[in-house]
Amino acid sequence: MNFNIAVIAGDGIGPEITTEARRVLDAVGARFGHTFNYNEVLAGGCAIDAVGTCLPDETVEACKASDAVLLAAIGGWKWDTLPGDQRPEQALLGLRKELGLFSNLRPAILFEELKDACPLRPELIAGGLDLLVVRELTGGIYFGEKGYRDTEDMGKAAYDVEEYSEGEVRRIAQVAFDMARKRGSKLTSVDKANVLESSRLWRKVVEEVAASYPDVELNHLYIDNAAMQLVCAPQQFDVIVTNNIFGDILSDEASMITGSIGMLPSASLRGDNFGMYEPVHGSAPDIAGEDKANPMAMILSAAMMLRYTFGLEEEAAAIEGAVKTVLSKGYRTADLYRESCEGQEGQESQEQILIGTAKAGQLIAEEIG
Numbered sequence: 001m002n003f004n005i006a007v008i009a010g011d012g013i014g015p016e017i018t019t020e021a022r023r024v025l026d027a028v029g030a031r032f033g034h035t036f037n038y039n040e041v042l043a044g045g046c047a048i049d050a051v052g053t054c055l056p057d058e059t060v061e062a063c064k065a066s067d068a069v070l071l072a073a074i075g076g077w078k079w080d081t082l083p084g085d086q087r088p089e090q091a092l093l094g095l096r097k098e099l100g101l102f103s104n105l106r107p108a109i110l111f112e113e114l115k116d117a118c119p120l121r122p123e124l125i126a127g128g129l130d131l132l133v134v135r136e137l138t139g140g141i142y143f144g145e146k147g148y149r150d151t152e153d154m155g156k157a158a159y160d161v162e163e164y165s166e167g168e169v170r171r172i173a174q175v176a177f178d179m180a181r182k183r184g185s186k187l188t189s190v191d192k193a194n195v196l197e198s199s200r201l202w203r204k205v206v207e208e209v210a211a212s213y214p215d216v217e218l219n220h221l222y223i224d225n226a227a228m229q230l231v232c233a234p235q236q237f238d239v240i241v242t243n244n245i246f247g248d249i250l251s252d253e254a255s256m257i258t259g260s261i262g263m264l265p266s267a268s269l270r271g272d273n274f275g276m277y278e279p280v281h282g283s284a285p286d287i288a289g290e291d292k293a294n295p296m297a298m299i300l301s302a303a304m305m306l307r308y309t310f311g312l313e314e315e316a317a318a319i320e321g322a323v324k325t326v327l328s329k330g331y332r333t334a335d336l337y338r339e340s341c342e343g344q345e346g347q348e349s350q351e352q353i354l355i356g357t358a359k360a361g362q363l364i365a366e367e368i369g
């Protein structure tokens with residue numbers, strides 16, 4: 001089959017890791033008889049430099065015309081002094097809004113091979129970790145009204161409004177319940193209903209949706225408690241659903257439990273098959289161009305694209321299996337190598353082989369065969 005993918009390599013380590021994701025996808029194409037056509041488009045800092053805006057119209061059009069979007073990361077020090085509304089990261093919000101991507105799926109899986117890179121005590125993660133954060137992506141405080149006003153005696157004040165409609169909560173809750181049904185049938189909704197009106201509406205709507213999913217066990221946690229539970233009893237979680245800002249923070253916390261942010265993929269979906277797939281990490285400007293970046297989150301994002309947009313389950317599993325095999329052979333990019341060594345004081349450890357970005361992509365592609 002033929003698939004058209006818009007590729008946004010973006011800034012920092014983006015070009016390096018998308019090269020490896022394409023290499024792995026091409027290996028999948030060769031083995032399973034598919035053709036992946038890549039349309040490289042600009043967004044982020046590189047787009048500001050090239051055409052003066054972080055999200056050119058042609059990029060939005062190319063993404064809309066594609067079957068799926070693969071995005072690495074955008075942003076970097078070079079553009080950090082630009083005013084907020086002109087920064088490269090605005091392209092991310094613009095893409096999510098333009099493409100209608102209201103749900104963000106962020107699986108956090110602790111690979112058996114990387115358990116010594118997990119900062120939690122071994123007894124907390126015995127038997128592994130496998131949870132999914134479903135984050136609302138196009139509403140809440142990131143998209144609400146924002147601005148400045150003068151106060152009487154405290155100088156200037158800035159505000160950002162957190163607002164959710166029933167419809168926005170209902171559709172993300174349905175995605176989360178559907179996901180829970182396909183996994184461990186347990187859903188935790190995270191809010192701050194003891195303080196925030198928007199959270200009280202959130203909780204009410206989630207409970208309404210729950211009536212259609214009697215087979216899924218639902219519980220509610222306040223965000224502060226959820227952040228705590230995630231590090232003291234992470235195995236209680238199956239699927240977590242939460243708003244935009246809480247999801248942003250909780251999913252980064254979940255990512256560290258898995259050992260490195262360089263391992264975590266994500267999918268942003270809109271209710272049909274279309275999606276945008278990107279690693280959870282940023283553009284890592286501190287290691288850009290040095291062949292040090294871990295490309296696995298990007299490669300695993302490509303696997304999610306095969307599964308959720310193209311319906312290619314076997315091909316997605318082949319990528320995930322290849323990543324596991326490469327790790328089980330002891331290969332580690334610098335992020336995993338360093339953290340593993342730090343976490344293993346006094347323990348026997350498998351011999352590790354330090355590899356760069358390109359080698360990691362090559363080994364994973366070779367495992368696919």
Ligand code: NAD
Pocket residue numbers: 013072073074075076077089092261262278279280281282283284285286287292293294295297335
């Ligand atoms: P970051 O995720 O880029 O980097 C945080 C740390 O993790 C750095 O030490 C980095 O070297 C390391 N790291 C990240 N990805 C890695 C990988 N694949 N392999 C090895 N190490 C990796 O976060 P940051 O430093 O806060 O942000 C840098 C830039 O990225 C900023 O401009 C930020 O706005 C942007 N950003 C973009 C996205 C996105 O495009 N979706 C997400 C987050 C941050």
